[in-house]
Amino acid sequence: MKIVLQNLTKIFPSRNKKVKDEVVAVSDFTFEIPDGKLIGLLGPSGCGKSTTLYMISGLQKPSGGKIFFGDDDVTGLSAENRGVGLVFQNYALYPHMTVKQNILFPLQNLKGKDKLPKDVMIERAYTAAKLVQIDNLMDRKPSELSGGQQQRVAIARALVKMPKVLLLDEPLSNLDARLRLQTREEIRRIQKETGITTIFVTHDQEEAMSISDLIVVMKLGVVQQIGAPQDVYDDPTNLFVAKFLGTPPINVFDGRVEGEKLYIGDAAVLDVPGVSDQPVTVGIRPEGFNIDPNGTFVCNLQNVEIMGRDVSVVSTNEASLNPVIRSIVNSDNKIEMGETVTFSLKSHKVFLFSKEDESRIYF
Amino acid sequence: MVESKHRWKAWLYLAPAIILLLIFTVWPIINTLHMSVQEGYNQSLAVAGHEFEYGFGNFERVIEYDNFITCLKNTMILCVLTVPLSTILALVIAVCLNSIKPLSRFLQTIYFLPYVTNSIAIGMVFAAMFNIVGNNIGNENELITTAGIINNVIEFFGGDPVNWINAGSSYWANITVMTIYIVWNALPFKILILLGGLQSVNKQYYDAAKVDGTSRFRVFTKITVPLLSPMIAYVVITGFIGGFKEYSSIVGIFGEKMGPTGADGSLNTMVGFIYNAIESQQGTASAAALILFGIIFIVTMINLYVSKKKTHY
């Protein structure tokens, strides 16, 4: 089922009537989430990701805008009647129920014609538990589970009623690195198997990039960019998005454009046809550097880290806004350990941003 | 662990409390034990130097009193009626109060008022409310026409007035009045405890329940009550202990005769029995006090045992 968000806005009113300090948690969010896709909702802490999920689930009322499930306007529908599955940031498992009772609970709530016979309920609970591999823990209480196990119980509880929409609020935040990798692939697999339209909130860009069909990058309640992970990475609309995506992070420099040439420091490093003369912020992806004795971009070499296939070159430059410049080059390049290293740049890995509003300047 | 050289300091800080406890709690208990096992102990004789034989005669005498059985029965009936009733009512009121946003502070204060009001005073008000309607003769043959608001209400709705507490009233009418009074009096404390418990329940469980499509009734029975079960257990246990010590509420409504006119003592309780005996037969009173202690102890143990099985955490 597709989900349509129309100008979705959430404003938390200020507590103090005299001081105007209302929080705009989500501002004018418009997006059509295609049926059966996994969407990564990405942004730094406090940017309104959870609030967006709560509005879609019906737990919070939007201050403005509309939400559609398929063609039905559900904006006024209460959470009980929306039938979404939601995994909370801190799971919210019922502490007095066993794992089995927790997973059964949403099924036991079904009324009227949806009511299921007992054995069907049990069967479905076990199917959901198997999906997240906790079927051997069914008789434990949540307090007797590890964080990762609790998380999976929460996912099973959300999945058991076969919701048409699954919302996951940072479901992997408490897992260790390996389990995280494993669980996110599991979530991807489950999502593909069931075809449930899923929104996955995270502030880990790598996580979002690796499993999402589409990612939505938010900042302070405002959507910055929506697109396939690779497209957003290759073509960020502003400095924030460029900085937010990618490990190692993008290298940022002070620069200027003069006569359709980009200068970093005194060196003309790239032709930028069609850009008027102005100071700019330059973003260069780590993989955007070539080691090239004939290049024009000279940096002070600090360190070379060999990482098997690739080589990470750590250098510095006065114009750099990051403490060091990280560039990743193919290990075929022989690097002379000297005082300096000279680069030429791949133009499709170089992004220019306006100094004024950090928006992208295309060339 | 406290380091041993600092231990005397710890004792020093505890000393005032320990000394007070020894004087006002431990010593009276020992004294009670001692008095209870001296046959027919009586303080004025003891002061005059009389020696009493040791034995369990006091206990036998207490149990053989018809009066004692009445007291025990009254106490039990009141406990069994009032504790569940007040707990359930308090739970419902606490849940309602917790879900009301405007005026919640104000309403909480109102519900707490009976707690800080003297129970004898409340009893007198209740006695006035449950009086016979209309032509009750007051002092010097004056006619009290405003008495008995409850019966006025019953009559207004076309019912027959009931003799609740006056001379000739039935035992069960008396018990009804006592139950209403005790429940009403017990509510504030229970509401306070349960409301505190409710306010500390993580709101996210309710959000989760909403997303799971849970009906209000199921939220109450499957989530609120289990999560509150430690507080409910506490309220029930203290309720039973309080119930077994019921006394001043009866005095409040029926006066020290512990019953309607012409049926003195018909509503007497265990504590009432002890007070009656305390003036002349301290040995019997002590034995009765110890029996009461034993009963409360056993009931509390049963309570604790049940609540351990039923509460979660």
Ligand SMILES: Nc1ncnc2c1ncn2[C@@H]1O[C@H](COP(=O)(O)OP(=O)(O)OP(=O)(O)O)[C@@H](O)[C@H]1O
């Ligand atoms: N009930 C509330 N009342 C007032 N402000 C709120 C409330 N809930 C959230 N906010 C504010 O709204 C903004 C967005 O909050 P939200 O919980 O959606 O952030 P988030 O993106 O989920 O962050 P995180 O990654 O830390 O979970 C924050 O600035 C937060 O302080």
Ligand SMILES: [Mg+2]
């Ligand atoms: Mg959040």
